[in-house]
Amino acid sequence: MxxxxxxxxxxxxxxSMCADCQVQLVPERMQTEVTEYGDWYAVESVPNEMAGNILQSVLEEDGIPVYLRCHEVPYYGGVKGNLTESEWGDVLVPSNLLSQARKSLKAYFDSLQDV
Ligand SMILES: [Zn+2]
Incomplete structure (x- = not known):
């Protein structure tokens, strides 16, 4: 609709037009935006996209929505700038699920150390 x-x-x-607002109608409801959850908090920083994707799947398995935020990396003449701390980006979760996300990640990191 x-x-x-x-x-x-x-x-x-x-x-095709809204009679009240005189604006073009949109085909269907857009995907719910991240703002639906209110504030997003960085629960973890990751060094690369792969690590981000892993943590994302860990959290999503626990039913926590995840948003990966990539840091802007400065480029100098096409060469990646040397960052002293190489962080690729942050793993963001809704603020109301922050403590749950921390628990999930802790359980995940603990399981890695058991090996
Ligand atoms: Zn309207």
């Missing part, structure tokens, strides 16, 4: 991005009214498929 198309709907109006401004007033959220739903319309029949043959309608």
């Amino acid at each position: 198309p709907f109006c991005p401004q007033c959220n009214a739903e319309y029949k498929p043959e309608v």
